Amino acid sequence: MRMWGIPLKCPQCSRKMNSSGIYRKVKEVIDVDSRYYLVGGDYPRCNKCALPVCPWSQDILSQLDVAHRSMFPAVLTTHLALDRKCMTFLKPRTSGNSSSYFQAAIEEVHSEEWARQAIRYLSDCESHQKMATFVPSAAAYPPPLPFRPLPLAQWFETVHSNNILSHLQEMKGVITSTYGRILKMDTTNTENKVIKC
Numbered sequence: 314m315r316m317w318g319i320p321l322k323c324p325q326c327s328r329k330m331n332s333s334g335i336y337r338k339v340k341e342v343i344d345v346d347s348r349y350y351l352v353g354g355d356y357p358r359c360n361k362c363a364l365p366v367c368p369w370s371q372d373i374l375s376q377l378d379v380a381h382r383s384m385f386p387a388v389l390t391t392h393l394a395l396d397r398k399c400m401t402f403l404k405p406r407t408s409g410n411s412s413s414y415f416q417a418a419i420e421e422v423h424s425e426e427w428a429r430q431a432i433r434y435l436s437d438c439e440s441h442q443k444m445a446t447f448v449p450s451a452a453a454y455p456p457p458l459p460f461r462p463l464p465l466a467q468w469f470e471t472v473h474s475n476n477i478l479s480h481l482q483e484m485k486g487v488i489t490s491t492y493g494r495i496l497k498m499d500t501t502n503t504e505n506k507v508i509k510c
C-alpha cells in the first residue's frame with residue numbers, strides 16, 4: 314500500500330483498507346540452501362470492520378496485479394513457507410521428481426550451508442577473542458546453533474498442492490476467457506464436458 318500505492322479492499326466489506334503499522338509476526342521461508350523470514354512492512358486494516366488482515370494472506374495477494382503478485386517469493390503453508398525457486402523441482406515433469414528425493418537433496422544443501430556458517434561464526438569468535446585481549450573479562454561465545462532438520466517429504470507435497478490451488482482462480486479465468494461463461498462442468502464421465510453459454 315505504501316511502497317507501490319496499490320489500494321487494498323477489505324475482504325468483508327470491500328472498503329479501502331489503511332495501514333496500521335508493521336505486521337508483528339514473521340513467516341519462516343525455506344529457500345534452496347538456507348532459511349529466511351518474511352516481514353510485513355504494512356499491516357492492512359479496515360476501519361469499519363476493525364479487521365486487520367495478514368499481509369500475505371490470499372485475500373491480499375489475490376488483489377495484486379500479476380506483475381506485483383509474481384514478486385511474492387514463497388508458497389505458504391500454515392507454519393512454514395517454501396521459496397518459489399524450489400517449486401521447479403517439485404513439478405512432475407522434472408526428472409527425479411519425487412518429494413522424498415527432493416527433501417533429501419535440499420536437506421543436504423542446507424546442512425552444507427549450515428556447516429559453512431558455523432565455520433564462519435567460530436572463525437569470527439576467534440578473531441574477536443584475539444582482539445579483546447585488553448579487556449579483563451573474556452567474552453563468552455555460545456556454541457553455533459544446531460542444525461535444524463527440514464520438514465518431512467509430505468510437507469513438500471502439501472506445498473506443491475497449495476501452489477496448484479493458488480493458481481486455480483487464474484486457471485478458471487483462462488478457461489472462462491477461452492470458452493465463455495462456464496455454466497456446468499460434467500465430471501461424471503471420463504471426458505470432461507464443458508457446457509458453455
Ligand SMILES: [Zn+2]
Pocket residue numbers: 323324325326327328359360361362363364
Ligand atoms: Zn471492512
